[in-house]
Amino acid sequence: MAMIPRTIASVSTPPGLSGVAVIRVSGPEAGSVATGLAGRLPPPRRATLATLADPRSGEPLDRGLLLWFTAPHSFTGEDVLELQVHGGRAVVAAVLDAALAIAGVRPAEAGEFTRRAFENGRLDLAEVEGLGDLLRAETQAQRRQAYGLFAGRLTSEADRLQAKLLPILAQVEATIDFPDEGDVTGAALDTARRELIALREEVTALLASADRGERVRDGVTVAIAGPPNAGKSTLLNALARRDVAIVSPQAGTTRDSLEVHLDLAGAAVVLVDTAGLRETADPVEAEGIRRTRQRIAGADLTLWLTAGDPVDRAPTGPGAVWLVQTQIDRETPALPSVVHRISAVTGEGMAGLVAALTSFAADRTGGEPAIIVRQRHRLIVEELSEALGGALAVGDWDAEPELVAERLRQGLAALGRARGRVGTEAMLDRLFSAFCIGK
Incomplete structure (x- = not known):
């Protein structure tokens, strides 16, 4: 039986005096927090003004705005409630404490909202990395590059390369599966090889931008x-x-x-x-x-x-x-x-x-924001380049199509890691721990 994730809550704005502070709640009890503090569930995606009261004592705490997002149409893919309250420390502490008093609600850990967005398929790993870089951007060049990553530039590029590699692999595998078919000819393999040469040149050009991307990010x-x-x-x-x-x-x-x-x-x-x-x-x-x-x-x-x-x-x-x-x-x-x-x-x-x-x-x-901006991205594209080079190094594709196909599959596996669905738990822990508590 699958476990129902506990609801998490946290302040998403920096500590200190401010005009407005945001408290974010995500999980199955987010609606209970809304009804417990405001007495009602607001309509989805509409800012609703309400008096927020402590559900334990009924004491009014503040007047603020409620924003309600139903699953899966939210940042985390779960039911999400955002409370916009006045930014005084006492107000924020009281409203957060009241939200945490609702049964099934606990404080969020660092990066837990973003991790839930990743695990629920709302963001892939490259987009998560872009979001982290966007939060830390200090210059306009860093902002532009981070936003491109967050908006899916690396993912789109990986999808584009995959769309070019798949037909090449299909042609090679057709030689293995249907060696006697008339439409599987040496001429078709020659065409596939030429397409692979052109694809590897694109990958080489992509790698050439890696130094620029890392310099923009790191300085x-x-x-x-x-x-x-x-x-x-x-x-x-x-x-x-x-x-x-x-x-x-x-x-x-x-x-x-x-x-x-x-x-x-x-x-x-x-x-x-x-x-x-x-x-x-x-x-x-x-x-x-x-x-x-x-x-x-x-x-x-x-x-x-x-x-x-x-x-x-x-x-x-x-x-x-x-x-x-x-x-x-x-x-x-x-x-x-x-x-x-x-x-x-x-x-x-x-x-x-x-x-x-x-x-x-x-x-x-300078120039267009780079697509490769982290060492992880560089290693993926280097592995892809090595796999394509290994396929091209096979002298006779007619005689050794299995070896060619294996190299091409290695390239596809590397592209799959761009989205981050294949990786280690330790790497994910390091990435999400770098986010603030409310993100």
């Missing part, structure tokens, strides 16, 4: 590096427009990396202030220098700062490196090969540096 990383006392922390504070890092003439003040998140014309940029690179016997500073080298190696861009020292120690690696001469307010001579000359104290040269950083971030995050 373009810019490491500020250089020898001690080159002005790294001063530059970080100037770019952040607040005192984030301690500035001191004493070498080795910065022992670990500091991060600041910026919004540059809609693109997320993560500035990383690093420890000064030098030889040291101090084990704590040495550990900071080791971590600095790691951050530089993984950065999209390194600003290598120098106040007049030789620049031959500037790092080389996969990311871009700009040589930046600092402290030019001290009238130091211009160094060769520098990209920017700045004074974070007077502001000279800072506008040009910020404009260049904005352009750099836009080049790596």
Whole structure:
């Protein structure tokens, strides 16, 4: 006998003083909460003004709006009640406590509303991921990309690729099942192979957008590096427009990396202030220098700062490196090969540096919102690409159609995981626990 899920309730708006707060209830007893607090069940999908009273004592608690959504036409796919009440802490606490006093109602856990939407087929896993990114979006680029994922761009793309792959697989399997049929010919297999080559090219192009999608979501990383006392922390504070890092003439003040998140014309940029690179016997500073080298190696861009020292120690690696001469307010001579000359104290040269950083971030995050925005998506498409490549690697499709068909089925299985119906419980637990209680 299937268990009836218990009804859950939670505040869905942030804590603190506000004009309106929303309390959400989902499950079979949501209607009982409405009748218990308001004395009646409101008509579906119509905002209804009512006095809310404690069902235990009859004491009026607040006047608010009720919104009633019947299953399966709700966010969670269950009966859902939303109460819009005044946002004072005492009001919210009293109304929530009264809702939880109804038999069969318990407090919701983190992400439980969204998890029920997933389990009831209202959202697939990619859409859940998009919703999570949408709630955390800090820049316009992140918002656009997250909304595309939430609106089903990855799901639609997986469906489109599946619609192209299925006829190819059907043609190959027809060779296995009906080898003597006249319409199953080598020419048909040649056509299927050409279609598969074109499909794999589409998958390769899709993978090429993965780096851009992850940069939009996580931010373009810019490491500020250089020898001690080159002005790294001063530059970080100037770019952040607040005192984030301690500035001191004493070498080795910065022992670990500091991060600041910026919004540059809609693109997320993560500035990383690093420890000064030098030889040291101090084990704590040495550990900071080791971590600095790691951050530089993984950065999209390194600003290598120098106040007049030789620049031959500037790092080389996969990311871009700009040589930046600092402290030019001290009238130091211009160094060769520098990209920017700045004074974070007077502001000279800072506008040009910020404009260049904005352009750099836009080049790596601009364009249409990416479809692949998470490592999970990348792995799915990489597995699909590998499966299609394995099928194309079979030299004679007439002789080994079973092997070709197996590779194509592996590709279809990978596409099926885009929706998240195939996965581990632990992965789902991690995903939904990142949501707030009321979502």
